[in-house]
Every structure is written in C-alpha cells, then in structure tokens.
Amino acid sequence: MLQSKLFSKTRRESPKDDVSKNASILIRAGFINKEMAGVYSFLPLGLRTLNKIIQIIREEMDALGGQELLMSALQEKETWEASDRWDDDVVDVWFKTKLKNNTEIGLATTHEEPLTKLLTEHIHSYRDLPTLVYQFQTKFRNELRAKGGLLRTREFIMKDLYSFCRDKEEHGKVYESLKKAYVKIFERVGLGDITYLTFASGGSFSPYSHEFQTVTLAGEDNIYVDEGKRIAVNAEVLKDEVLSDLGLKKEDLIPKKAIEVGNIFTLGTRFSEALGLVYADEAGVKKPVFMGSYGIGPARLMGTIIEALGSDNEMIWPENVAPFRVHLINLGNDKNAKEQTLKIYKTLTDKGVEVLCDDRDGATAGEKFGDADLIGIPLRVVVSEKSISSGGVEFVDRRDGKVSIISAKEAVEKLK
C-alpha cells in the first residue's frame, strides 16, 4: 500500500471525547473512527489488524474441528421467549425494533437460542456429536455506559463458538481443548505473558467459568494472580473454600487490574431443553444435548493489545497483528532514493510481502517518523540519499531498537 494513496490521515492531537489509550492511539493513527459513543468504524489500517486477529482465532477454531457459519443479527422474539431471555428484566442490553407489520424483533446480543434452534433440524443422533460451531458476527448490546474505547462498545464483532456434546464427560474434553486453543490464541496475538486463565463464577452446570484476563492498568476487572501457577481468581469468587478447592494459597495471590479478553462457559442443557435440541443415544433414548459457549471479542482484543503495549505517542504491534509486515519509508527529495524505494516496494509486494510504503513527497522526515511510530509496524526500512551512500537501506527492528545498514537485496531477503 502506498501511503500517498491511503485516505486515512494521522492526527497530532488526541481526541477530546475519547480518553482511553487505545482509542486515542487508534483514532490518531487512523485505524478507527468513532461514529458515536460505543460505536466505531474500522478504517483500512484498523481493518487489517482486526482481520489478522480474526484469522488467528479462526485458525485455532478450525484446528479443533470448529465449523464456521454466519448467523443473522436480526432475531425472532419467539426463540428467546422459549428460554425466557426476551424480557428486558432478564436481559437488559437488548436493542429491539419492529418490522413494518409490527412484529417485534431483537438485534443479536448473543446466539445460544437461535443456533440451538437451528441445530434441532440437523442434530438427531449421538453420531452427530460432538459438534463445534462458530462465527464472527456482529453483536449489539445496549450498554448503559460505553467506555474505554474498543473495550466496551455497543456494537462489536464477536467470535462465539458453541459446543454440542452428548454428556458432561464429552463436554469436559471439548472444554479442555478450547481452553488450550485460547491460550494459544493469546500467545499468537502477543499477549501470552500477561494473560491468565482465571476462575470466575460458573452456573448451575459447573462450579466455575473460565475467563482469560490480560493484566493492564486499564482493566475493569479485579483478579488475584498466582504467578507461579499462572492462573488467577476473579475477585467475584475469591473465597476460602474456592481457594482450597483450586489448591491456591492466599499469600501467593497478587491483586491485579485486568481486561477480560475471553470467556468460556459450560451451559449444560439449559438451552437444549428450552428449545428441544435432543439426540438419540445408542439405546435410542432421547437426551438433551450438553452445551458450552466460548467467546472472544476481536476488537476488544485489539484495544487490549494497545493498552498493554502502547505508550502515549507510540505503538509497536506484535508482528502477527501489525497491519503490515514492514513500513518502508523514503526520506528526502533525492530522485534516486525515491526510485530505489519504489523498486524495493515492488519487489516485496510481488513476493507477497505486505508493505506500507511512505512515498509522500510533502512530508518531512519528522512527520514520517512520527506517523510511523504511531501506526506501529515493528519492522522499518528507511531509504534515503544518506542510507544509499552508506551502503543501502536502514533496517530497523523497533522492538529491540536495532538498526543496521544493509543492501536492498539483503533487506528483501530478510523480509520474505
């Protein structure tokens, strides 16, 4: 991508109406645009990072045999009445609207009910189980107060996977496999070191649910971390009997602020019973399907990465989620240097390397570096009259600050 053609521009000032670090950096860098409180659009740079996060999650879900589908955001009232979750007193974040003929409908807050209902037409036998179904789909939640930039929004894409098993035992295995996949996802997006499997309140089918909590000061959740065991307990379940149940000692726990980046939950037969999702076992006996749900908000994850790794005027994305692999920057007004830059750009893009090339004529070195610091691509290649006369291009790894002058050819080789 040639930066001279990129429609989004960076801003020098932080927005006054969004004070969170993630919103400030993402808006200034031109990754997102705030449409209204708690509602954001993703611009080309932001969409690239969002899609990389989504792709990582997708790969891990597919590796477990997850089947991707895409369900509608408009949902039928009757389906939700079957599980008694239509009433605003039960679920208070509903956006509801009406068809022209006055039929009430809801905008998806989650998909347990519609998906369970859908699967009643497809799952009939123990041979159909276990089944894992997931999607990346837009959820709407009418939060009383949106806050924290991408951390709590009213409209957001969620990866929601639902597992369908024959019984608690089979569910247990699936649940454990999802747990491992989640650990892998947070490692791959660069948050592995500061993300903890956290025990939180469960439901009628399991003593706990599990959250994945990323430790940062911007977090809304209070957790207690056992560094040695690399697990944590949410403050909401911090009780003596819980600690002894989990084999944790009070004195090993350190209180931390954290952002919930994932949640996995045993649903049991609550929804399958309500919506009639049953299967026949080997003896032909009809039984309700045993369910679980597993959520990650890719955009919240994106915001969390900034909160954890960004500073006031700078961002360095983990390589796997950076919008581009390399930021190629041309400096000065030397014709030869510009030509060399464009040549490297073409060579790399022909090889399929994702390059953001700052080919802008009007911008000074300071502006280009400032913008690049904000956009946050970890690898940088600078081409100028100076770099050429000293042997080629300047290759910068922003993560360790290492700078080396190498030939254009070597740079291309390193980036393949």
Place this chain on the structure above:
RNA sequence: CGGGAUGUAGUACAACGGCAGUAUACACGAUUCGGGUUCGUGAGAUCCGGGUUCAAUUCCCGGCAUCCCGACCA
C-alpha cells in the same frame, strides 16, 4: 440508571454580555529536506429550539450529544 461536567473551524484550545481569536491540518507560492523547517497568501466555526437583553459564544429554560465517577456488565 444516580451524580458531576462539557458542547466554538477538519482537529485541539481561547474569547468581562459588545467586530469570534490562536495552534495545527487544508489550498496556493516560496524555503527546507534524517525526528513534525521557516515565511507569505487564502479558505474555514459558536449543537438544536425557546427566553432575558439595545446587544448572547457568554446569562436562563428545554432538547440532543459527548466525557468522567458510581451502579450495571450470562
């Protein structure tokens, strides 16, 4: 939902009730060219509705929007 605050060029900020200004971004012309260079010219704004007043960006009322604290967040 309770409490507090704010709404002025694209953005970030000024303006005692009396000609709406600065910075930056933008357009044009110079200048400069490895960390937001310098100079000139130009264009660009008071959230909406009502009230008080000779006069309202400023004061009052209502609406809408936004932020902050709290509550809430399977």
